[in-house]
Amino acid sequence: MTDLQISLIGIGIAIVIGVIAYNKWQEYRARKHVERAFSDPVDDVLMKTDQADGKPERREPVLGNASVSEEPPGFAGSEPRLVLTDNDGNETADDVIPIKVPDVPVDELIELTIPFNPEESFRAEKILPHLQSLRYTGNKPVRFLGWQEGDEGEKNWQTIVPGNSYRQIEACIQIANRNGALNEIEFSELLLRLRQIADAIGAEPDVPEMAEVMEKARRLYQFVSDHDAKLGISICSNGAPWQKVTLNTALEKQGFESRPDGQFVMRDKENGGVLFTLSTNELPASETATRLTLLMDVPCVAPEKEGFSQMIQCGKALCIRLDGALVDDGNQLLTDRFLEEIAGQVNDFYREMQEYSIPAGSARALRLFN
Missing domain, CATH: 3.30.1400 (Cell Division Protein Zipa; Chain: A,)
Structure with missing residues (x-):
């Protein structure tokens, strides 16, 4: 090995050592800067300082007297x-x-x-x-x-x-x-x-x-x-656009309640809960509308309320009153056979929610699907 090679190796080693030392010095300066900036400590809810020796002691949190998978009092082992x-x-x-x-x-x-x-x-x-x-x-x-x-x-x-x-x-x-x-x-x-x-x-x-x-x-x-499902059907005008004044009168006679946001609500006559809503798909300032949309929040309506059946009956009645046609989102006519298939799917959906002990329309479901 020549003197030149030995010199180059020495210079390389010196450069590497210099870089490492410089990085360590920068880390030390940064750490001191952070410590000064955050010198006022903030209590950690999961940490506690041991007064005897000043060392932090980890406090493992617990859930009362039971773990997540344990049964609360009153549950029998044979319960679903x-x-x-x-x-x-x-x-x-x-x-x-x-x-x-x-x-x-x-x-x-x-x-x-x-x-x-x-x-x-x-x-x-x-x-x-x-x-x-x-x-x-x-x-x-x-x-x-x-x-x-x-x-x-x-x-x-x-x-x-x-x-x-x-x-x-x-x-x-x-x-x-x-x-x-x-x-x-x-x-x-x-x-x-x-x-x-x-x-x-x-x-x-x-x-x-x-x-x-x-x-x-x-x-x-x-x-x-x-299970976050909303089911909608639409009513399209078969002729000229509907005037809002005429439309509002027809919706009120059908039993809808108007809201400040421009939407209409059909409520359950027994407890006042919402069965489905209706939107004109137009801005509040608009004077006409050509399409109405009925929408049911499926997990929020109990099966015994027959919300989907009532929504279909309401839609058909409005079609007669307003000279409209019942269609889906793609403007395809909704036949009775197709509506029966949808009703069957809604019933299957209800059974599934019942099996998971979150019955549609129950207080638990309303809290989850708010």
Whole structure:
């Protein structure tokens, strides 16, 4: 090896060492800059500082006295259970969820409960201002229930009202709706707000494991997205466009209720629930319309209401009254045979929702498909 080669090797080694040293120095400067910028530490809801030696101690969160897959009180082992699959269609033991609605006002299937361990009994007047400050995390509703002072035997969870004392309270968070599942950001923000409330009222929340909550929320949302069905039919004019004044009169005689947004609603005569809606497909300022669309939110209408049958009868009556034709989105005429096939599919849809213990039109379904 010549002197030139040895010199080049030495120069190369020196350059490499210089680059490494420069990078280390830059990392040290950046770390010091960050430490100075964030020198005021923020408490982590999952971390606690050991006062004895100052070392952080990881606190593994738990879900009350039960895991996600355990049955809540009142569930018999022989009760039917809801099984939701993963993206590959596989079923596992963790995917089993009790399907019977508990007698207490907590829906274990669609809600996450986070109990608070109090230092003493809660007075409603003291805690309500803090609890009422948290109503949603993202677009998922949050509510609080209390176990009233003096109740004996099994816990009787009820809405917190002034004048009462409560041995325990718990936050109930809906983990999914048709807008999506509870996600990591929403869950983290929820824990931060619950920690603030807990500090204000003197309590300690039992926080569940995030991974388990996210998985349960994802599986529930998968069901919701698979059954988020809206069924529509249209009425097209056979001649000249309809005048809005004439059209509104005809719709009122048919039993529709007008709304400020320009849509019309057909309500159930028994409980006032919405069976289906009607849209003119025109801007509010428009004076005419040539097409009407009837739309039914299938999971929100109970089978016994016969919403689809009523929507078809209403559509046919409007066709006679307005000289129109019943068509689909592609302007193909809807024959009675085709409508019967659709009705059969709607009945199959209802049976499937019933099997999953989320009956169409039930309080649970209305909360999920809001």
